[in-house]
Amino acid sequence: MNKYTEILYYIKGLAELDAYVNTVTRGEFDKLDLNKGNIFPLVHINIASASFTNGQTLTFDIQIGCL
Numbered sequence: 001m002n003k004y005t006e007i008l009y010y011i012k013g014l015a016e017l018d019a020y021v022n023t024v025t026r027g028e029f030d031k032l033d034l035n036k037g038n039i040f041p042l043v044h045i046n047i048a049s050a051s052f053t054n055g056q057t058l059t060f061d062i063q064i065g066c067l
Helices: 003-017
Strands: 023-026 042-052 058-066
Touching: 003 023, 003 042, 003 058
Parallel strands: 023 042
Antiparallel strands: 042 058
């Protein structure tokens, strides 16, 4: 499994453990809930980019919205 998928599943798992969260979504924030089908409260995850810092360490830019 690649690191993108691992970090996404980890954050998703943490969000699903919260009793107040009904929905966990991912993707860009401007495309969030276009069809009004999500049940609030929700957690939205956007992993914008990733880069190598020294050839071995990955740095992710992650946005998490709790709505």
